[in-house]
Amino acid sequence: MPDKQVAKEQSMILQKNMLARLFKELSTAKGTGKKVVYTFVPGNLSELILAFDMLPVYPEINALQSGMRKKSRDFIRDAEKAGHSEDVCTYVKCDIGMMLNGNIGPTGEKLPDPDLLLLSYTGCFTFMKWFENLERLYPGVQVAMLHTPYQEGGKITPEMVQYMVKQLKEEVIPKMEKVSGKKFDQTKLAEILENSRKSQDLITQIFDSTKNKPSPIDAYFAGVYYIGPINVGFRGTVEAVEYYQELYNEVQNRVEKGLGPVTPEGEIEEERFRLVVEGPPNWTHFREFWSLFYNMGAVIVASSYTKVGGVYDWGFRHNPQKPLESLAEYCMNCYTNLNLTQRIDLLEKCIKDYQADGFLINSIKSCNSFSAGQLFMMRILEDKLGIPVGFIESDLVDPRYFSYSNIKNRLDSFFQMLDQRKIIQKQQEIAT
């Protein structure tokens, strides 16, 4: 791995500017009169928020940023002092701790209080408890709840869509009209959805680029940056389309040149292992965590985490002709809203399509939605595909649950297993 300063690509600069503008707008929202909506990434209704000219705040993004900025330990401690159990989701505790400490955002400026809590209750039961807690921390705030049915039968039924559309029409949109003081404009929403569709096409192609050998991107560690704009309020904007077009061009350029992924320490020069990863990353030691992979030449060619804000692999795109129905279908299609069979099918597809050498689970202590059932899923994939599997454990933003040496030991064994398998496969090829 060459030790060199990595030049920022144009897409990185674009994203940085987009986020800086959003946080600037948030910091001045009370002055400008822009209304602020707190909501979640999975099943986010970015297009509706944009249609009402409101600004989004994502508590779980605040939490992950606090984790990356090494602030989460103290925030979690403060939430635990306020009565929260050590056992529960650390995103919630980190967010509550951040609020107890003045709700200072990543730019060092205070985030505005919410005008609306938009609970898009998708794929995670804890979201509901989280917003019940927030509602009590902001007494009197307007709350809109959108209950997303779980895909228990592995499909979306007309009744499920109807239930969500009714909620949108009769609960969510009227609440947004009331808070924003603006009438709902379906034409405007359709235009925004058209942009969403374009961004979704582009991001699908970007993640599909890992079919190449070497893969031009890391679909997990770099992937979490790629999903930023589409997940945090920009989906549906022209800016997002431009960002994804730029990123797509950069990735294509790498493919043409036969280059591997860019890491914080430069390009991976030799792709030794191609992996599919299930589960969110650890944020408190993100770079160390990543280095455990790139130092070994391991590239993540697909990850389930990058699908929490929407699964586009099976062809879903927002549909401007059926705006509310398509918002409903989007919510129901988020990764953690899929049943275990669908999740296994999707992971299997990734392993096959992207020719992975191994499958790894990073099981997160805080996230039952992801974690409960993962051991069983792993066993099924191992049996079905005969692929080497690995299992590590960490947490989202609680540094107490990140043990570098434990994870390294397990990964070392996993990589040795992959190496061994490659040797055996080569020997078999020679023999035949």
Next chain:
Amino acid sequence: MNSLDEIIQYSKQAAFDLNFASAKKWRSEDPSRILLGFLPVYFPREIAHAANGLAVGIMGAGDRLQIIKGDAYYQSYICHMPRGVIEMALNGNLDEFDGFIFPSICDVIRNLSGMFQLLGKGKFVKYLDFPQNFSSHIGGEFYHNELHQVIDQMHKINGIKIRPEQLNKAIQLYNKNRNLIVQICDLKQEFPWRITTEDFYYILRTGLFIPVEQHNQILEDTFRFLQEDIGEPMDNIKVVVSGAFCEQPPIGLIKTIEMAGCYIVDDDFMLGSRWMEENVEENTDDPLKALVEAYLNKSTFSSTIYDVDNPKGKRLVQQVKKRNADGIIFAAPSFCDPALLDRPTLQKACDEAGIRHINFQYHENIGQFKVIKEQVGAFSDSIKLWEEPVAEVRNLSEKNTNI
């Protein structure tokens, strides 16, 4: 049965039969009968009854089964209850069940439904998505459809089409069941020394394993025996236990609380048995709708229900006042996000209402209760010894503030 003791002895066995022998025997007596297993918290058992079925509660294995296979399915930071359920499923304890219902209460139970699907257990597995929208024409319609799916699955198995009169009859039986439970709870509040919570727990839990008609008879007998002036009052405080609506506490824990000087005058153990705070409407033309409306409008409070319009902290305080309890014990299972994430809010509501409380966590198979006994004992003593002076100090402080 001829005595309270006889009822308790019977229930002690029946409530923890992890092979579900009596339910399986019931099913074997008629080929058109079906057996459904449901996970906590609530399932409208009436619909199973009307389809010639029996809905049996699968409350976990508690401390009655050594978990060997189950631990291989779950990481250490996931609650204990699903391990016992998987263990039972893999051991064949649930083999004769026709279907399984997984109510939407948390992500762990949700994903357990997927594991049952993958294991191919039963003729159907249904994750019952309870609505979090409580408008009749929105959440109500959705829930109606969810229940219909269960009814359709049962119909596929035994070909029985539910008629309104059958469902109305089932509603009456379960209304009676709930009313008897409430009557006993009321009586127990007034005369808590007449039956321990441990013994009542056996009786209540038995109702999840046997036909409702049989359980109603047991409850009627129990109520009759409890009319007698039995037992000796003790110098105990009265407490409400909150947080145990899904993974059940081991019997040793209930005993410990009682032995440490508390009468448990209300709790949320097997909350599904008394989920409805009022009767479901009987004798309607559309009894399924009556069940739907009851869920939307008559449900008790629980960590599994979105409560912004009717906060559960307020409702818990009302419950404590109604039961004339001296305090609350928050006892929640380890790693239970719904219960534990509610706890600070509920505690705040208690603080604001001047209700004393303590909290601890457990899991269904803990075997060490010494620390809990000391904690509960100190709580009980503090209330017994200091309640009046504290109240006086509070009054004095309020007077000073007013000055």
